[in-house]
Amino acid sequence: xxxxxxxxxxxxxxxxxxxxxxxxxxxxxxxxxxxxxxxxxxxxxxxxxxxxxxxxxxxxxxxxxxxxxxxxxxxxxxxxxxxxxxxxxxxxxxxxxxxxxxxxxxxxxxxxxxxxxxxxxxxxxxxxxxxxxxxxxxxxxxxxxxxxxxxxxxxxxxxxxxxxxxxxxxxxxxxxxxxxxxxxxxxxxxxxxxxxxxxxxxxxxxxxxxxxxxxxxxxxxxxxxxxxxxxxxxxxxxxxxxxxxxxxxxxxxxxxxxxxxxxxxxxxxxxxxxxxxxxxxxxxxxxxxxxxxxxxxxxxxxxxxxxxxxxxxxxxxxxxxxxxxxxxxxxxxxxxxxxxxxxxxxxxxxxxxxxxxxxxxxxxxxxxxxxxxxxxxxxxxxxxxxxxxxxxxxxxxxxxxxxxxxxxxxxxxxxxxxxxxxxxxxxxx
Ligand SMILES: Cc1ncc(COP(=O)(O)O)c(C=O)c1O
Numbered sequence: 001x002x003x004x005x006x007x008x009x010x011x012x013x014x015x016x017x018x019x020x021x022x023x024x025x026x027x028x029x030x031x032x033x034x035x036x037x038x039x040x041x042x043x044x045x046x047x048x049x050x051x052x053x054x055x056x057x058x059x060x061x062x063x064x065x066x067x068x069x070x071x072x073x074x075x076x077x078x079x080x081x082x083x084x085x086x087x088x089x090x091x092x093x094x095x096x097x098x099x100x101x102x103x104x105x106x107x108x109x110x111x112x113x114x115x116x117x118x119x120x121x122x123x124x125x126x127x128x129x130x131x132x133x134x135x136x137x138x139x140x141x142x143x144x145x146x147x148x149x150x151x152x153x154x155x156x157x158x159x160x161x162x163x164x165x166x167x168x169x170x171x172x173x174x175x176x177x178x179x180x181x182x183x184x185x186x187x188x189x190x191x192x193x194x195x196x197x198x199x200x201x202x203x204x205x206x207x208x209x210x211x212x213x214x215x216x217x218x219x220x221x222x223x224x225x226x227x228x229x230x231x232x233x234x235x236x237x238x239x240x241x242x243x244x245x246x247x248x249x250x251x252x253x254x255x256x257x258x259x260x261x262x263x264x265x266x267x268x269x270x271x272x273x274x275x276x277x278x279x280x281x282x283x284x285x286x287x288x289x290x291x292x293x294x295x296x297x298x299x300x301x302x303x304x305x306x307x308x309x310x311x312x313x314x315x316x317x318x319x320x321x322x323x324x325x326x327x328x329x330x331x332x333x334x335x336x337x338x339x340x341x342x343x344x345x346x347x348x349x350x351x352x353x354x355x356x357x358x359x360x361x362x363x364x365x366x367x368x369x370x371x372x373x374x375x376x377x378x379x380x381x382x383x384x385x386x387x388x389x390x391x392x393x394x395x396x397x398x399x400x401x402x403x404x405x406x407x408x409x410x411x412x413x414x415x416x417x418x419x420x421x422x423x424x425x426x427x428x429x
Contacts, residue, residue, distance in 0.1 A: 021336050022329065027398040030329075036322050036393055042310045043243075043395040050400045050407075052379045055189075055217055055357045055390030058243030058307070067306035071299060092301040093249075093292060099308045100242065100251045103316065104215060104234065105225030110253055112288045113238065113301060114270075117216060117250040118147045120235040121183070123264035123291060124252060125155045128181040128210040128233060130263050135180035136161040139209070141168045145189045148214055152183060168195070172203055179209040186224065187217035187355030190382050192327075192347040194218075194355050198229040205230065216240060219251070221356035221392070222323055223316035226253055233258070241356065241392055244304030252291050259287050268293035310394055322393035323356040326401055330358050330389065333405040341412040346386055357390045366429065370422035371411045377404045381429045 031037055043059045045051055051059050075083040084090045097111035104111065114120065125138060138152050142165045149165060156163040166174045168188070175182065182204045187194045197213060204211045212233040218224045220241030226234055232255055238248030254262055263284070269275045270292035273283045284290035328351060334343060344361035348354045362368055362385060369381040379389045389404065411417055 022332055022402075024399075024402050027329070027402040030325065030398040034322060034398070035318055036314065037397065039310065039314060040395045040397065045395060048376045050377045050396075050404050052377065052389040052391065052396070052400075052404060054243070054392030054395070055221070055240055055388065056380055057239055057246060058220075058241055058392060059395055060245065061243055061307045061310040063306045063309050064245065064303050068299070068303055071302045076299075089296075089298050089301075092298065092305065093296050094289070096301055096305045096308065097251055097288070099305065099311075100219065100236075101253075103224075103242075103311060104219055104236070104253065105223070105227055105229075106253050107227065107256065109288055110227075110256055110259075111251050112291050113249050113251045113304065114292050114296065115250055116247075117214065117235050117237050118151050119266070119293075120250050120252040120291070121148060121151045121212065121214065122155060123266055123293075124212050124233040124235060124254075125152060125181060125183060126159060126265040127262050128212060129155070129159055129161055131210060131258070131261060132180035132208070135178060135208075137178045138163045138181045138183060139171070139174055139179045140165045140183045141171060141185070142166065143168065143188065143190065144185050145214070145216065148183060148185060168193070171195075171200065175203055175207050175209060177207050179204070179207060181210050181212060183212045183214070185214040185216060187221070187357075189217055190346065190359060190386050190388070192217070192354045192357040192359055192388075194222075194353055197224065197231065201229045201231055217355050217357065220311070221390075222320050227255070231255065238300070238304045241390075242304065243307040243310060243392075243394075245300065245307065247300065248304045248307075249297055249300050252288075254288055254291060259290070262290060264291060266293045270294055270296070314394065319393050323391055324351045326391040326393060326396055326398065327351065327354060327356060327358050329398055329401045330391065330405065333402065334358075334360065334408075337405050337409050338412065341409075343387075356393065357388055359389070360387045361385045362387060364417060366425060367417040367419075367422040368408070368411060369429075371417035371419075372404075372408060374422070375407050375411065375416075377407045379404075383429070 044062050075087040093113045096113040098108035101108050101111040152163040201211050210232040215236035219236040234253035236251050238244035267282045271290045273285045346359040346361050365385045365387045366381045
């Protein structure tokens with residue numbers, strides 16, 4: 001149904017109103033009974049800010065500053081090179097990987113932290129192709145995060161294989177015996193829509209293909225059971241819902257059954273069986289260690305390790321329950337409060353089909369997000385018209401959700417986004 005709102009902008013659709021309406025008091029009651037509410041104290045959030053961008057860069061856990069202080073003053077400045085041994089820097093990729101393993105349904109020695117998500121994807125795509133000689137197709141999805149497609153295109157070029165991207169609704173139908181590797185992102189970065197990991201992995205295996213899942217918007221946001229789904233490989237970001245800080249290293253998962261046969265292409269010395277023998281020929285380390293390439297970004301690893309302590313004692317089912325409650329509340333309040341302003345909903349209404357973000361659409365999305373940020377509600381924008389809001393269950397409250405929607409309503413009612421300041425695009429959106 002198209003109508004005109006009071007800004008003269010045609011509405012894309014009018015939502016069904018929920019009844020009875022949700023009130024501010026309802027949100028306070030939900031916070032009072034939220035078992036994860038105390039975890040928020042572990043995060044250093046600026047006063048007056050509602051942070052709905054943990055899907056891009058997670059908030060900083062308080063434990064990080066003290067740990068970094070120690071790493072810099074004691075371990076680096078004083079311990080110097082001795083800290084590789086004395087401060088246990090050297091085994092950090094495995095140790096931090098083990099912490100992440102619990103969050104993604106893997107075993108400790110199946111996850112390692114190294115490099116960026118893009119680089120890990122490159123390593124795993126090449127390794128997977130090598131495990132399927134005679135097949136030359138990598139299958140992906142249109143609308144995936146660009147780096148996933150770009151890396152696959154680069155891998156196709158250097159391996160003489162092909163990369164084909166199909167609509168997400170066509171992935172199952174496109175799986176056939178030509179496919180060596182299926183590479184998908186579990187939760188889509190724009191829409192927040194989640195795939196059925198178990199069903200898709202099963203189907204890929206039926207046609208003999210291997211699967212690489214990108215868990216950038218999954219790890220730390222919702223439970224994921226890599227081994228129960230018999231996933232082959234996965235990668236994910238350290239700086240989003242894992243809160244590891246800007247440019248935090250990424251993680252890679254290799255199912256134990258594939259580790260001995262894995263030949264990843266970036267054969268650096270840290271992936272060698274005996275790096276400190278400095279021999280001439282490359283010999284891969286046993287197990288997951290062969291995913292390593294060069295010297296680990298130690299400060300980034302230390303920050304990520306400290307950040308992950310925020311998950312200690314947090315059950316993944318409780319995390320998911322709160323995430324669903326927050327996204328559900330946001331959608332309900334958008335329906336209830338914003339029907340007049342021309343927003344569309346790009347995220348599935350069915351909670352089972354979404355991750356921990358909700359995306360709205362609006363033709364003036366960029367300026368609206370800037371106006372919101374100026375009022376202390378931080379979300380982000382993805383071209384052409386997506387306003388993204390991430391709900392990190394560890395530190396977002398129901399009251400935050402209420403205030404975010406109330407602020408969005410004010411921005412729209414006052415036409416506050418219609419200023420040149422908010423329309424000029426910055427480099428990072
Ligand atoms: C699905 C997905 N993969 C990968 C990345 C980023 O990769 P990298 O950390 O290598 O920049 C993002 C970033 O938003 C993402 O959404």
